Amino acid sequence: MASGIMDKVAILSMGCSRFGERWDIGQEELMREAYAEALTRAGIEASAIGAAWYSSHYDDIGAGKSGVPMAMALGLPDIGVTRVENFCAGGTEAFRGAVFAVASGSVDIALAMGVEKLKDTGFAGLPTATRGTLAPMYLPTHTNPGNFAQLARAYEAVHGIARQDLKRAMAHTSMKSHANAVRNDKAHLRKPITIEQALQAPLVADPLGLFDCCPVSDGAACALVTTPEIARALGQAEPVLVKAVQIVASTGWEAQQQGWNGAYVHTTRQAAKAAYAEAGIADPRQISLTELHDCFSITELVTLEDLGLAEPGTGWRAMLDGRFDADGAQPCQIDGGLKCFGHPVGASGLRMLYEGWLQLTGQAGARQLGAPHSALTHNLGGAPAQNVCSVTILGL
Amino acid sequence: MANIIRIGSCLPRLRLERRAMAQAMGWLVPGAGAGRGTRTLAFWDEDSVTLAVAAAQEALGGDSADSLTFATTTPPFAEPQNAALIRAALRLPALCRTQDATGTPRATLLALQAALEGGEPALIAAADRPVAQAGSTAESRMGDGGAAVLTGPGAGLFAYLGGASLSAPFLHRTRASGAETALDWEERWQREAGYQAQVPPAIAAALDRAGVAAGAVDHLILPCPIPGTAAAIARLSGLTKATLAGDLAETTGDTGAAHPLLMLAAAMPRIAPGQIVVLAQFGQGATALVLKAGAGVVDHPGLPALDHGIPESNYLKLLAFQERLDWDRGLRGRFIVQEAQSTAYRNAEALLGFVARREAETGLIRFPPRLDLPGEDWPLADRGGTVATATADRLAHSRHPPNCYGLVDLRGGGRLMMDFTDPGAADLAPGDPVRFVFRVKDIDETSGYRRYFWKAVRDTGRGL
Numbered sequence: 001m002a003s004g005i006m007d008k009v010a011i012l013s014m015g016c017s018r019f020g021e022r023w024d025i026g027q028e029e030l031m032r033e034a035y036a037e038a039l040t041r042a043g044i045e046a047s048a049i050g051a052a053w054y055s056s057h058y059d060d061i062g063a064g065k066s067g068v069p070m071a072m073a074l075g076l077p078d079i080g081v082t083r084v085e086n087f088c089a090g091g092t093e094a095f096r097g098a099v100f101a102v103a104s105g106s107v108d109i110a111l112a113m114g115v116e117k118l119k120d121t122g123f124a125g126l127p128t129a130t131r132g133t134l135a136p137m138y139l140p141t142h143t144n145p146g147n148f149a150q151l152a153r154a155y156e157a158v159h160g161i162a163r164q165d166l167k168r169a170m171a172h173t174s175m176k177s178h179a180n181a182v183r184n185d186k187a188h189l190r191k192p193i194t195i196e197q198a199l200q201a202p203l204v205a206d207p208l209g210l211f212d213c214c215p216v217s218d219g220a221a222c223a224l225v226t227t228p229e230i231a232r233a234l235g236q237a238e239p240v241l242v243k244a245v246q247i248v249a250s251t252g253w254e255a256q257q258q259g260w261n262g263a264y265v266h267t268t269r270q271a272a273k274a275a276y277a278e279a280g281i282a283d284p285r286q287i288s289l290t291e292l293h294d295c296f297s298i299t300e301l302v303t304l305e306d307l308g309l310a311e312p313g314t315g316w317r318a319m320l321d322g323r324f325d326a327d328g329a330q331p332c333q334i335d336g337g338l339k340c341f342g343h344p345v346g347a348s349g350l351r352m353l354y355e356g357w358l359q360l361t362g363q364a365g366a367r368q369l370g371a372p373h374s375a376l377t378h379n380l381g382g383a384p385a386q387n388v389c390s391v392t393i394l395g396l
Numbered sequence: 397m398a399n400i401i402r403i404g405s406c407l408p409r410l411r412l413e414r415r416a417m418a419q420a421m422g423w424l425v426p427g428a429g430a431g432r433g434t435r436t437l438a439f440w441d442e443d444s445v446t447l448a449v450a451a452a453q454e455a456l457g458g459d460s461a462d463s464l465t466f467a468t469t470t471p472p473f474a475e476p477q478n479a480a481l482i483r484a485a486l487r488l489p490a491l492c493r494t495q496d497a498t499g500t501p502r503a504t505l506l507a508l509q510a511a512l513e514g515g516e517p518a519l520i521a522a523a524d525r526p527v528a529q530a531g532s533t534a535e536s537r538m539g540d541g542g543a544a545v546l547t548g549p550g551a552g553l554f555a556y557l558g559g560a561s562l563s564a565p566f567l568h569r570t571r572a573s574g575a576e577t578a579l580d581w582e583e584r585w586q587r588e589a590g591y592q593a594q595v596p597p598a599i600a601a602a603l604d605r606a607g608v609a610a611g612a613v614d615h616l617i618l619p620c621p622i623p624g625t626a627a628a629i630a631r632l633s634g635l636t637k638a639t640l641a642g643d644l645a646e647t648t649g650d651t652g653a654a655h656p657l658l659m660l661a662a663a664m665p666r667i668a669p670g671q672i673v674v675l676a677q678f679g680q681g682a683t684a685l686v687l688k689a690g691a692g693v694v695d696h697p698g699l700p701a702l703d704h705g706i707p708e709s710n711y712l713k714l715l716a717f718q719e720r721l722d723w724d725r726g727l728r729g730r731f732i733v734q735e736a737q738s739t740a741y742r743n744a745e746a747l748l749g750f751v752a753r754r755e756a757e758t759g760l761i762r763f764p765p766r767l768d769l770p771g772e773d774w775p776l777a778d779r780g781g782t783v784a785t786a787t788a789d790r791l792a793h794s795r796h797p798p799n800c801y802g803l804v805d806l807r808g809g810g811r812l813m814m815d816f817t818d819p820g821a822a823d824l825a826p827g828d829p830v831r832f833v834f835r836v837k838d839i840d841e842t843s844g845y846r847r848y849f850w851k852a853v854r855d856t857g858r859g860l
Contacts, residue, residue, distance in 0.1 A: 123727050125791055133736035134764065137747050137837065138849050140801035140815040143728075146789030150802055154785050157826055205789040205798070206822075255813060256762050258805045262785040262826075385785075385803060385813065 004278040008103045010231035010239035011394070012224040013042030016354040019219035019342035020188040027056070027117040028073035030220040030344075035074050035113065038222050043234065046074070049224070050107025052081045053097035055090035055114040056346040058127065059083070070113055087381020088293060089247060090114060091221065091349025092390035096245045098225050108230055114351075115220035116344030126216055126345070144295065145213055147383035149205035152298040154262030156207075159313035167207060169316035170297035171198035174211045174339055176325050177294065181336025183366040188217045188342030212297040217342030221350035223357075240360045243279035243374070243393040246271045255385040265380060267389035268306035272378075275391040276308075284308040285330060287393070288372030289359055291352035293380040294337040303378060304332070307391070326367070334359070334367055345381075349390060352377035356394045398515045400687065401552030403696070404454025405661045406447050406523070406542040407648060409818055410437040411705035412714055414536055420711035425531030433646030437708055438525045438540035440717040440795035441817055441835040444468040445478050445848065447523035447542030447654070449485045449834040453777075455544035456486065461519035463493040465507040467653045470524050471498055472846055474573070481848065482521055484748035485834045487775065500679035501619070501652040505561075508545060508675075509685055512556040517548035524652030527718050529577045535714075537621045539649025543657030553664075553696060554673065554687035558606030562598050563681040566590050576720075587622045591678050592629060598682035599633045599674055606686035610634035613686075614671035617641040617663060619655040620678065635674070639666065647702050662699040669693055706819050716795065719839070728793040733840035735847060742767070750777040750832065750850040752810055761810030779807040780831040780855055788822040798822055804830060804852050815851040829855040 015037030017030045025033070039046065054070040067081025086093040091114030098110035121127040126144060156166045175195050181187040198211035231239035248267040254260040276284060284307055292307065294300035304315040309330055310323075318324065324332035335341050335355040338348060356375030358364040374395040381388040411434035418429025438447065448466055464486075466479040479494035497503035504522040511518035523542030528534035546552075568586045571578035580586075595618065603610055616638040618626045626640050641663040644655075651658055656677045667673060669691045676684040715721040745751050746764045752774040753765030761774050786802035793799065800821035804814045816824050817835055824830065830852035837849040 128728055128731055128793075133739040134743060136733075137735075137740060137743070137847060138764065139813055141792050141794070141799060141838070142801060142813075143789055143791040145791050146787040146799065146801065149787040149789065150785035153787070154826065204791050205787050252762075255803065256811055257760065258784070258809070258811050262803065 016221040022218035034220040052111040053094035055094035089379040089381040089388040089390040090346040113222040114347035145205040148296040151384040158263035173297040177339035181340030189340040214338040219344035244275035246274040271391040292378040400554040406450035407701040412437040416709040421531035428531035435649030436539040444523040448521035451542035451544040452521040467504040467522040502679035505683040522653040541651035543654040557686040559685035560601030561683040598684040602684035664696040817851040831855040
């Protein structure tokens with residue numbers, strides 16, 4: 001019987017580049033920006049790192065596939081670098097690899113890095129992705145706004161939510177994240193918006209308007225993980241511990257059979273259930289803060305329910321009530337989230353963990369919450385009907 | 397000898413108003429938009445192959461055929477054989493003699509004559525989506541459409557009594573291989589030295605072989621875009637009591653290879669059992685076939701699609717749909733259709749025939765089928781389904797934005813993310829019934845390569 005990952009691995013340090021339209025630098029420089037911060041905060045030499053994991057989704061655009069681009073960019077000390085890709089959950093996938101390596105006893109310190117250089121693609125929004133040889137022959141030409149607009153339409157239909165109510169709840173979701181990001185000097189978008197602005201934005205995929213969609217960004221984030229004992233030996237009296245890491249990939253059931261009603265994300269529910277069991281959490285509403293995958297405002301509303309932070313069909317109302325605002329009972333996206341911190345795909349999972357780590361160690365500056373004891377991060381890669389979902393829980 | 401068992405047809409929904417053509421191009425070409433009424437306009441994902449498939453589905457009515465001829469002057473592919481794709485889409489047996497017949501719209505009646513005289517169950521699927529110079533009379537007169545006929549030994553709509561074809565090096569229209577538009581020679585010469593000189597001898601020879609007197613012919617079906625010419629030919633041929641079939645000029649326009657069959661379908665409500673019909677066509681000679689209506693004609697619906705068009709007043713859609721407008725597609729429109737032909741062939745039954753698999757162990761219906769699991773073929777093309785989720789996506793590339801798609805619950809089990817097509821696709825919502833149509837999936841801008849797949853359209857219950 002597996003005993004799970006709880007309390008076996010600590011976060012020694014993290015780093016994160018400034019996100020945004022980084023016309024000034026490339027993928028290698030982005031990685032070095034995040035890596036330098038992590039090394040400095042950890043107070044270790046690069047030679048202490050025993051293995052590394054590297055996440056990048058559009059890597060053929062940035063630096064080239066394989067682990068070599070990262071080994072070269074960072075000048076790593078002749079160690080194994082494993083390149084991973086798992087849609088928007090890639091950053092968490094890299095983190096999981098590093099965590100497992102430490103937990104196995106193979107290495108003392110492991111590095112997980114996620115990076116994306118999206119603004120060199122020329123696209124507004126994510127570039128057109130390759131989907132193998134067979135899928136393009138039958139699947140529609142789709143975009144993520146189109147995929148998640150279906151989630152919104154199903155959500156309002158299944159729960160009988162009026163369009164104007166849903167639009168206002170989605171607008172509040174984005175307004176809240178914009179407000180939070182004003183206090184984050186690494187965020188991509190740092191301008192507050194009003195609900196009316198969001199409501200009046202042009203449609204991208206009905207009912208999702210421009211402000212319901214997160215931007216795509218350049219950015220990198222990384223983690224150095226180690227054992228709790230080594231973390232303490234390096235001076236961390238109360239290190240941030242990994243309580244759970246769970247990843248679930250769709251089996252095709254939702255997209256190929258008729259049981260799924262389209263108004264929730266099956267993998268999120270499964271990953272959350274497994275993570276809560278692994279971390280021994282009976283009531284997820286006790287978690288101090290959440291960083292979830294708000295690629296679209298509707299994703300945030302539905303995910304709040306799938307994570308058990310709101311009852312199914314009520315997340316939109318709780319959002320309007322301010323429960324997930326910075327001063328609400330369960331602050332969500334305190335760093336601005338994907339919506340405003342930005343979304344460099346392969347880095348986003350590590351960016352969320354970065355915020356969780358900052359908050360739990362009291363280093364979040366102007367946006368520091370009181371005394372958080374736990375943080376949950378969630379990634380959703382792909383479409384509501386077919387995706388990879390990760391849920392990670394950190395705690396003291 | 398065989399008989400005509402069934403006739404099928406397919407008209408695009410859009411009807412481009414000639415008035416709009418005149419408004420758009422009349423300042424430049426005085427004769428633009430010549431004629432009255434409308435012409436059919438194929439949607440961006442309809443071409444001669446898809447129109448032929450839709451018409452052939454109706455003509456087959458669940459029956460099979462030993463051979464398939466695709467008659468067209470506008471085949472999407474110079475290579476490969478287009479009929480091979482049509483056969484696969486129709487799921488006719490692999491033991492089927494397929495061929496493309498091209499070069500003249502008369503290819504349809506040439507193939508039909510051969511089929512009727514050959515005796516075997518044969519399918520002739522005819523369709524055209526012609527292209528003419530912007531503002532030309534030809535552009536205004538032409539239309540897009542498909543029609544098909546199933547022949548065989550059984551009793552059907554018409555008994556074949558006899559026919560004749562003559563050939564002439566009469567080059568009233570020329571278009572070199574690879575050229576987009578044709579050059580038409582003077583209309584008066586076409587009428588007098590062409591139609592009026594070549595069609596009557598073909599009719600005479602056909603009637604002679606059929607043993608039917610000219611005065612006994614009840615209906616003449618002869619596509620001819622030059623006004624008054626068909627009547628002149630009836631007179632010249634001694635068809636004293638024959639009714640001229642309507643030429644559909646003010647609704648569909650001249651649909652080329654499909655037109656004799658579309659005119660015949662439209663004329664069906666006026667054809668009574670026992671009547672004699674001459675079906676004729678012109679082009680580098682002429683073909684005439686003499687038919688005798690059977691009892692089945694009274695049940696034929698005619699051409700109901702004529703009454704279910706959608707008026708279109710934007711001439712630019714014709715240029716955009718025919719890929720003749722260098723419009724700003726954005727980065728998302730610049731993608732290469734790099735077909736992995738080995739993948740496509742391995743999955744041809746699924747992709748072209750639209751066949752899922754019902755897995756033996758679980759009973760689940762899955763598309764695409766898992767080729768390594770035992771189970772039974774589960775054809776989807778005629779099943780239809782219900783929209784489960786839907787979106788109208790303004791970011792995704794589309795030749796008719798927004799790009800509409802969603803999950804479709806397949807009748808009988810299984811689910812698939814599908815494109816929604818045709819005007820009005822954005823209105824499809826969860827719970828709406830849909831049926832499936834064979835359409836162009838993607839077109840490669842640089843090579844012209846196109847792939848086909850099935851899409852969902854609103855099921856109105858009329859089969860239109």
